[in-house]
Amino acid sequence: MYRLKRIKIARSIFSLNDIEHGILRKNKFKIGLGYVTNPFYSGFIKTLAVSKLDYRIHFALRATNLNPDPFDYFNCDEIESQLATVTTDFIKFETEFDHESKKMIVSQFLFTYLRDFGGIQSIKKMLKTIFKKDFKGYSLKFKPYNRIEKKHPIS
Known part of the structure; x- marks a missing residue:
């Protein structure tokens, strides 16, 4: 359910994981305790990512x-x-x-x-x-x- 891309934002379709881990957690891997950045997020997700993480x-x-x-x-x-x-x-x-x-x-x-x-x-x-x-x-x-x-x- 969290991986399914079904949320449309500005002509792009995102999953809940994209929003949580890519945007709200500033491009972090789902695993790794928050220490590991995921380099595979799209440029658009990286652009949308928060500038400062709020736990x-x-x-x-x-x-x-x-x-x-x-x-x-x-x-x-x-x-x-x-x-x-x-x-x-x-x-x-x-x-x-x-x-x-x-x-x-x-x-x-x-x-x-x-x-x-x-x-x-x-x-x-x-x-x-x-x-x-x-x-x-x-x-x-x-x-x-x-x-x-x-x-x-x-x-």
Whole structure:
């Protein structure tokens, strides 16, 4: 479904993968943790690609697959607050803490796109901001995909 080219933009036909990985992820391979650029995207997709990657788009795309989205659509006037909401909701829902062994256990999804999120330190910083708590000395552990994630893959 994600590979099927069926979305027409300016006389070109794109797949959902073209849009997500080519345009929104700035020409990245679907695999490779976000570190590997795909040189095989067309010049048009490269032209349409965002100039700066915004990791929050992953949460917006993910939210539509995991649970009923709190928004019927994303509105240009409210996009910043909407992206903040889906990011916070996902992180709070998917994150567990083992305070005894000082571990933050997060979704495997964050590992899948590790570079897009800025790496381990940026993920820790995001958790600190969302939970408003200093996790100094905590390690990060990625849990395997749960049933919901396996049932509703993003791409």
